[in-house]
Amino acid sequence: DAKTTQPTSMDCAEGRAANLPCNHSTISGNEYVYWYRQIHSQGPQYIIHGLKNNETNEMASLIITEDRKSSTLILPHATLRDTAVYYCIVRVSNSGYALNFGKGTSLLVTP
Amino acid sequence: DSGVTQTPKHLITATGQRVTLRCSPRSGDLSVYWYQQSLDQGLQFLIQYYNGEERAKGNILERFSAQQFPDLHSELNLSSLELGDSALYFCASSGAEQFFGPGTRLTVL
Numbered sequence: 056d057a058k059t060t061q062p063t064s065m066d067c068a069e070g071r072a073a074n075l076p077c078n079h080s081t082i083s084g085n086e087y088v089y090w091y092r093q094i095h096s097q098g099p100q101y102i103i104h105g106l107k108n109n110e111t112n113e114m115a116s117l118i119i120t121e122d123r124k125s126s127t128l129i130l131p132h133a134t135l136r137d138t139a140v141y142y143c144i145v146r147v148s149n150s151g152y153a154l155n156f157g158k159g160t161s162l163l164v165t166p
Numbered sequence: 167d168s169g170v171t172q173t174p175k176h177l178i179t180a181t182g183q184r185v186t187l188r189c190s191p192r193s194g195d196l197s198v199y200w201y202q203q204s205l206d207q208g209l210q211f212l213i214q215y216y217n218g219e220e221r222a223k224g225n226i227l228e229r230f231s232a233q234q235f236p237d238l239h240s241e242l243n244l245s246s247l248e249l250g251d252s253a254l255y256f257c258a259s260s261g262a263e264q265f266f267g268p269g270t271r272l273t274v275l
Contacts, residue, residue, distance in 0.1 A: 089263075093209075096254060096269070096271075097268065097269070098168065098170070098256050098258075098266030098267050098268050098269055099209070099256070099258075099264075099266045100168075100266070101263040101264065101265065104263070142209075148262070151197060151214075151216070151221065151260065152222070153199050153201075153211035153214055153222060153224060154199075154209075154211070154258075154264055155211070156201075156208060156209035156210075157208075158208060
C-alpha cells in the first residue's frame with residue numbers, strides 16, 4: 056500500500072468546515088483513498104473512500120486531486136462530536152487486506 | 167453500532183496469565199481481523215481469518231494465537247502475558263469496508 060502523510064494535529068471551530076489534507080504521492084492506479092476516524096478509544100469508524108472522482112456521503116466529502124497525489128476530507132459543519140483522530144489510508148478496494156493505520160490527524164473541534 | 171461485538175469490554179489480569187478475547191462479526195461477513203492499539207505503537211494489524219482459515223498475519227507475537235469457528239465468531243488467545251501486552255484489542259469484520267467492534271481493554275498488572 057502507498058504511504059500517506061497527514062498533519063499531526065488540527066483545530067477547527069464548531070460549525071465551520073474542517074478540511075483534513077492527506078498526501079499520497081506514490082499511490083498506484085488501482086488504489087483507493089479511504090478515510091476512517093477514531094473517537095477516543097472507540098473502534099475506528101469508516102467515513103468515506105474514493106478512487107479519482109470526488110465523493111460525498113452523509114458524513115463527509117472527499118476531494119481527490121487530478122493527479123491523485125493528494126486528497127482532502129471535508130467535514131462541512133464540524134461539531135464537538137467530530138473531535139477524533141482521522142486516518143487516511145490507501146489500499147486496493149475490496150482486496151481483503153488489513154488496514155495500515157498511520158498516526159493520523161488529531162482533530163480538535165472547539166466551541 | 168457497527169454490528170461487530172466484542173467481549174469482554176475490560177479485562178484485568180496478571181503477568182504470566184492467559185486470556186481469551188471474543189469477537190462476533192457482522193451478519194454475513196466472512197472475514198475477521200484483529201488489531202492491537204497500544205499507546206506507543208498505534209493501531210497494528212495482528213491477524214486475519216476468512217471463513218475459518220487464516221488469511222494473513224501481521225505483527226502477531228508467537229504467544230498470541232487466534233481461530234475462527236464455524237459460526238464465524240473468532241477468538242484471540244494471549245498467553246504468558248507481559249506488562250507490554252496492555253492495550254486495546256479491536257476486531258473488525260469486512261464486507262467492502264471494515265467495521266470495527268468496540269474493543270477489549272486489556273490491563274496486565
